[in-house]
Amino acid sequence: MSLIEKCEILLAVCAECRQRHTDMREQDREPDFFNEVKPYADKYHALLDEWAEESYEWIKVAKPKYTHPVQIETLTDGMKQFIVQSFYKKTGLKRFVQSIQSAEYTLKTFIDALEREGEGK
Numbered sequence: 001m002s003l004i005e006k007c008e009i010l011l012a013v014c015a016e017c018r019q020r021h022t023d024m025r026e027q028d029r030e031p032d033f034f035n036e037v038k039p040y041a042d043k044y045h046a047l048l049d050e051w052a053e054e055s056y057e058w059i060k061v062a063k064p065k066y067t068h069p070v071q072i073e074t075l076t077d078g079m080k081q082f083i084v085q086s087f088y089k090k091t092g093l094k095r096f097v098q099s100i101q102s103a104e105y106t107l108k109t110f111i112d113a114l115e116r117e118g119e120g121k
Helices: 003-027 033-062 069-083 093-116
Strands: none
Touching: 003 033, 003 069, 003 093, 033 069, 033 093, 069 093
């Protein structure tokens, strides 16, 4: 799977998290940690770690103008948090949405950099 494909999957995860949080608030329920939260989080935390490692390597080689290692670290930490927070209705909406928007912006910027550098799909 290419780096761009991984970015697109992570963008889809952002949308899923936003929708899940809305659904959990509407349903007014607590998730089952071991059957709902942990399996989902483990799957995407592993993908995030893989994506981050490949992204760091790509940045070292391609030296893109507007993409830096600190962005990768910030995105990875933020997404790992909001993936889990999306299951809980008590998560504050404003900060949660801002975290997702930040991740989406970084992922889109990264995709643009990959495409500029000819990494295409």
